[in-house]
Amino acid sequence: MNTVLSPAWRDACQRNRDAIPQLTWLTGLRDSALSLLSSRGLPDSGQEDWRYTNLADYLQRGAAGLIDPDHANDSAAQLQLILDDGRAVSPVAGAHALPAGIELYSLRELGSELRDHAASLLAGKDREGEPPALAALNLALLSDGWYLRSTSTATGTPPALHLRLAGSRAGIAQLRLLVDVAPGSRLNLRIEHQGPAGTLANAVTQIRCGAGSHLDLLRIQDLPADSLLTETTQIELDADATLAATSLDFGGQLVRQDLSIALSGPGAKANIHGAFLVDGRRHVDNHTTVEHRAPDTSSREIFHGLAAGHGRGVFNGRIIVRPGAVRTASALNSRNLLLEKTAEIDTKPELEIYTDDVRCSHGATTGQLDANALFYLRSRGLGPAEARQALITAFLHATLAQIVPEDLSMQVAARLQARLAAMSKAAS
Amino acid sequence: MQATPLLTIKDLRVTVAGREILTGMNLVVNAGEVHAIMGPNGSGKSTLAHVLAGREGYTITAGSAIFRDQDLLAMAPEERARAGLFLGFQYPVEVPGVSNVYLLRAALNARRKARGEAEIDTAQFLRLVREKAKLMQLNESFLNRGVNEGFSGGEKKRNEIFQMAVLEPVLGILDETDSGLDIDALKVVANGVNSQRGPDRAFVLVTHYQRLLDYIQPDFVHVLAGGRIIRTGDKSLALELEAQGYDQTVAAARNQSQIAR
Numbered sequence: 248m249n250t251v252l253s254p255a256w257r258d259a260c261q262r263n264r265d266a267i268p269q270l271t272w273l274t275g276l277r278d279s280a281l282s283l284l285s286s287r288g289l290p291d292s293g294q295e296d297w298r299y300t301n302l303a304d305y306l307q308r309g310a311a312g313l314i315d316p317d318h319a320n321d322s323a324a325q326l327q328l329i330l331d332d333g334r335a336v337s338p339v340a341g342a343h344a345l346p347a348g349i350e351l352y353s354l355r356e357l358g359s360e361l362r363d364h365a366a367s368l369l370a371g372k373d374r375e376g377e378p379p380a381l382a383a384l385n386l387a388l389l390s391d392g393w394y395l396r397s398t399s400t401a402t403g404t405p406p407a408l409h410l411r412l413a414g415s416r417a418g419i420a421q422l423r424l425l426v427d428v429a430p431g432s433r434l435n436l437r438i439e440h441q442g443p444a445g446t447l448a449n450a451v452t453q454i455r456c457g458a459g460s461h462l463d464l465l466r467i468q469d470l471p472a473d474s475l476l477t478e479t480t481q482i483e484l485d486a487d488a489t490l491a492a493t494s495l496d497f498g499g500q501l502v503r504q505d506l507s508i509a510l511s512g513p514g515a516k517a518n519i520h521g522a523f524l525v526d527g528r529r530h531v532d533n534h535t536t537v538e539h540r541a542p543d544t545s546s547r548e549i550f551h552g553l554a555a556g557h558g559r560g561v562f563n564g565r566i567i568v569r570p571g572a573v574r575t576a577s578a579l580n581s582r583n584l585l586l587e588k589t590a591e592i593d594t595k596p597e598l599e600i601y602t603d604d605v606r607c608s609h610g611a612t613t614g615q616l617d618a619n620a621l622f623y624l625r626s627r628g629l630g631p632a633e634a635r636q637a638l639i640t641a642f643l644h645a646t647l648a649q650i651v652p653e654d655l656s657m658q659v660a661a662r663l664q665a666r667l668a669a670m671s672k673a674a675s
Numbered sequence: 676m677q678a679t680p681l682l683t684i685k686d687l688r689v690t691v692a693g694r695e696i697l698t699g700m701n702l703v704v705n706a707g708e709v710h711a712i713m714g715p716n717g718s719g720k721s722t723l724a725h726v727l728a729g730r731e732g733y734t735i736t737a738g739s740a741i742f743r744d745q746d747l748l749a750m751a752p753e754e755r756a757r758a759g760l761f762l763g764f765q766y767p768v769e770v771p772g773v774s775n776v777y778l779l780r781a782a783l784n785a786r787r788k789a790r791g792e793a794e795i796d797t798a799q800f801l802r803l804v805r806e807k808a809k810l811m812q813l814n815e816s817f818l819n820r821g822v823n824e825g826f827s828g829g830e831k832k833r834n835e836i837f838q839m840a841v842l843e844p845v846l847g848i849l850d851e852t853d854s855g856l857d858i859d860a861l862k863v864v865a866n867g868v869n870s871q872r873g874p875d876r877a878f879v880l881v882t883h884y885q886r887l888l889d890y891i892q893p894d895f896v897h898v899l900a901g902g903r904i905i906r907t908g909d910k911s912l913a914l915e916l917e918a919q920g921y922d923q924t925v926a927a928a929r930n931q932s933q934i935a936r
């Protein structure tokens with residue numbers, strides 16, 4: 248059973264269809280999105296994929312903010328580029344220097360020669376061959392979006408290009424980021440969610456990694472209290488492209504991320520690390536899909552969940568090996584720590600394998616901090632909070648270790664320490 | 676010379692899972708002394724060590740343990756450590772992802788903080804751990820590895836003594852640190868302990884082999900059986916036990932109804 252698309256949503260989609268003159272090249276796509284929404288409806292906890300995450304409150308608050316969005320204002324505020332000196336600038340202004348080989352355009356100002364690239368990304372489909380409902384909603388309602396292209400072939404690890412996606416309090420911000428990593432190029436991208444307390448956002452990020460390219464992707468969700476975020480991320484890898492994706496959830500009230508990675512070209516390779524921290528009454532749901540569509544592709548995915556208080560974490564990891572994707576190698580792991588009995592983590596790995604000659608492994612563990620290790624550390628003089636924090640940090644070590652360059656990894660580690668300290672303070 | 680008691684255990688009784696394991700333990704360890712505790716498997720040696728270090732899961736039903744004039748049994752494990760107690764574990768725990776240097780620096784700073792001192796200077800700290808690693812013939816690569824993570828049995832034991840060397844406790848309780856060591860490693864470990872002997876410090880060595888005592892000369896040798904000390908002697912007792920086993924000693928104690936049948 249799906250919720251039918253209520254008139255409020257339908258009207259808003261229709262009003263938005265031609266509201267922005269610079270985006271009329273999207274009208275055809277918006278129409279398909281709306282017709283898909285009309286038949287499929289919005290996510291509903293009656294659907295298997297949504298059984299742990301109830302969007303009722305999110306959609307209700309979103310519907311309340313649908314009346315007359317201020318298109319002129321929200322567009323510039325939705326995405327910011329963070330410069331090396333920490334200043335946040337709107338890329339739409341165009342007055343700042345981007346690193347060599349990086350281009351960033353708002354969809355409104357996108358030249359017609361790039362619109363085909365953008366449109367094919369915008370239409371990204373899920374494993375069932377249709378755009379996911381929340382991506383369709385985003386497409387129908389977006390007032391702008393961003394197209395980022397890297398043609399950089401610089402060797403070594405470049406500093407991360409730092410983007411900030413900002414939600415809003417007046418209705419659900421429809422955030423859209425499209426990324427083209429040109430064949431043979433490399434990109435280090437850091438995407439951070441941001442917003443005031445009570446932020447609402449529906450983010451969609453679609454990335455294509457061209458043949459032989461490499462992408463380091465760091466996503467950090469550290470939204471303030473009472474923020475609700477849905478996020479759809481689709482990444483497609485062509486032949487021999489490599490991806491190192493790191494996803495971190497430190498904050499938010501209700502967060503749902505659907506991360507889909509398609510290994511479409513032979514030899515493509517993905518390393519995926521994720522970590523989520525839920526305490527208080529926070530709810531974070533990560534659904535990931537790794538789809539092996541071509542021979543000799545490999546993926547390694549490890550998600551670490553940490554739950555305290557009445558926090559609730561969900562991890563659903565799906566691996567699909569399509570017919571013909573021979574010699575696929577894939578490993579999926581979900582490791583979870585429950586710091587208190589009141590916390591909960593639901594984890595489920597799912598394998599769909601339609602080819603022989605594959606090496607796939609998966610595992611899930613949920614446990615508590617090792618009492619022997621805790622005693623050992625305390626017997627050396629560490630206090631209980633410090634000992635716990637050391638063990639938790641160790642638990643999350645592999646996730647942080649994937650972040651490049653090292654100074655960024657250390658910066659994130661320091662934030663994690665602060666977050667953990669606040670968490671143990673709240674617990675005691 | 677007036678002896679200064681560091682640790683005084685009186686009539687200590689401890690149950691685990693409803694069973695009495697320590698059945699009236701008495702022991703006084705003075706500053707400057709080295710005590711060896713020997714005894715059959717399962718007699719309660721590790722239980723004693725764990726109870727002194729503050730491990731959970733033991734019920735103390737009677738008795739007391741005073742460490743440097745403080746009620747040891749009322750203190751949290753970390754407070755005991757900061758007060759100068761060190762336990763070398765019979766089975767050192769692997770703590771993957773927490774490096775040896777991290778642990779040692781945190782441990783040292785916890786002590787300093789408890790004493791109201793500033794954190795240790797980084798250069799000074801590194802000099803200290805390098806010096807002690809060298810003393811224990813522990814390759815510096817071990818410093819950055821996870822605590823005991825993937826260490827061989829002997830390496831784990833050497834790592835315990837290395838930690839003790841860095842932390843410089845007042846009382847070191849070493850639970851079978853000699854078990855599983857090759858002859859060269861045994862000498863290294865013994866050398867590590869001997870280098871720390873001094874008039875203000877003491878050691879309790881739990882061991883099954885008198886060979887350790889060839890390298891670390893004990894002042895007293897105790898036999899722990901049935902949860903209490905049934906005999907105390909000097910180094911020659913270890914030699915006697917090595918030759919004869921525990922049977923006679925235990926039988927004699929039984930006849931004097933010191934321990935239950």
Ligand SMILES: Nc1ncnc2c1ncn2[C@@H]1O[C@H](COP(=O)(O)OP(=O)(O)OP(=O)(O)O)[C@@H](O)[C@H]1O
Nearest residue numbers: 691692696714715716717718719720721722723732
């Ligand atoms: N958690 C526990 N639950 C049940 N029994 C326990 C527990 N811990 C210890 N014991 C029992 O207490 C007794 C004493 O154990 P302990 O480890 O102190 O012996 P030990 O003298 O150190 O022996 P060994 O020489 O083999 O190291 C043993 O019979 C052991 O089985």
Ligand SMILES: [Mg+2]
Nearest residue numbers: 720721722765
């Ligand atoms: Mg023992």
